Amino acid sequence: AQSVTQPDIHITVSEGASLELRCNYSYGATPYLFWYVQSPGQGLQLLLKYFSGDTLVQGIKGFEAEFKRSQSSFNLRKPSVHWSDAAEYFCAVGVGGFKTIFGAGTRLFVKA
Amino acid sequence: GAVVSQHPSRVICKSGTSVKIECRSLDFQATTMFWYRQFPKKSLMLMATSNEGSKATYEQGVEKDKFLINHASLTLSTLTVTSAHPEDSSFYICSARDLAGASYNEQFFGPGTRLTVL
Numbered sequence: 001a002q003s004v005t006q007p008d009i010h011i012t013v014s015e016g017a018s019l020e021l022r023c024n025y026s027y028g029a030t031p032y033l034f035w036y037v038q039s040p041g042q043g044l045q046l047l048l049k050y051f052s053g054d055t056l057v058q059g060i061k062g063f064e065a066e067f068k069r070s071q072s073s074f075n076l077r078k079p080s081v082h083w084s085d086a087a088e089y090f091c092a093v094g095v096g097g098f099k100t101i102f103g104a105g106t107r108l109f110v111k112a
Numbered sequence: 113g114a115v116v117s118q119h120p121s122r123v124i125c126k127s128g129t130s131v132k133i134e135c136r137s138l139d140f141q142a143t144t145m146f147w148y149r150q151f152p153k154k155s156l157m158l159m160a161t162s163n164e165g166s167k168a169t170y171e172q173g174v175e176k177d178k179f180l181i182n183h184a185s186l187t188l189s190t191l192t193v194t195s196a197h198p199e200d201s202s203f204y205i206c207s208a209r210d211l212a213g214a215s216y217n218e219q220f221f222g223p224g225t226r227l228t229v230l
Contacts, residue, residue: 034218043118043205043223044156090155098144098209100219102155 002027002095006103013081014111021076021106023091032094033074035065038105039087047089050074061085086110114140114210118222125196126230133191133225135206141186142208146219147179150203162189196229203227 005024013019025031032051036044048059055067065076074091091103115138125131135145143164148156160181161169168181178200180192189208193200203226207219 036221041203041224041226044207044221046218046220049218094218098219099146099158099161100207101158104155107153 002093002101004091004093004101004103006089006091006106008106009104010107010109012109012111015083016080019076019078019081019085019108021089021091021108023074023076023103024072025074025091025093026072027093027095031074033065033067034092034094034100035059035063035074035076036090036092036102037061037087038090044090047076081108081110083110083112114208114220116142116206116208116220116222118204118206118225120225121223122226122228124228124230127197128195131193131196131227133193133204133206133227135189135191135208135222137187137208137210137220140208140210142189142210143186145183145189145206145208147181147189147191148205148207150205150224152203156205159191193227196227198229201227201229 003026007022034049035047038044047063048057050057050067058064063078067074088105088107090105092100094100117136119134145162147159150156159174162181162183164183170176183189203224205224207221
């Protein structure tokens with residue numbers, strides 16, 4: 001079955017510290033992978049995506065993610081977190097029929 | 113970039129009434145749009161896939177007669193919550209695929225509609 005797992009319900013990091021949000025997927029074919037960010041009461045904004053090619057992808061706002069096929073992972077990273085990064089982050093995989101399956105989300109808290 | 117709008121952004125209605133939510137692709141044509149429902153502090157649940165000119169495809173467990181979807185043009189899909197009840201209160205988000213653009217496998221999301229049924 002197709003699924004996306006985000007093991008961390010919430011994470012707290014200090015401003016300026018590095019960040020890594022974990023994402024594991026289960027999908028039989030080559031996945032299309034996405035990370036989205038959602039601020040309270042808002043829609044989703046695409047941070048980055050992986051379709052093929054270089055397994056390290058760069059996104060907006062200084063985020064990057066690395067696709068590791070052997071680990072079925074697509075972890076999101078940022079070297080230095082800003083207070084404005086506090087939000088909900090969703091990992092997603094595009095499956096057949098162009099549907100998208102979302103993980104449960106990870107809430108990021110940033111402390112001063 | 114591709115922009116998707118939703119209207120209204122929030123709506124409050126009485127139990128038993130029907131509410132229509134619009135989803136528009138502003139600068140591209142979308143043959144396929146998707147409707148999601150998001151419960152508080154939860155992930156997005158796909159409700160249905162809306163295809164222009166044909167019937168929507170509903171996910172298992174979603175009531176077709178409750179959530180009516182119409183995709184009458186390449187830029188507009190509507191979700192009507194019929195005879196709304198408090199348990200229908202939620203955040204509804206639509207998305208659209210841009211077949212003509214380079215982002216073929218990507219969906220563009222609207223800002224969402226907060227529905228509160230009293």
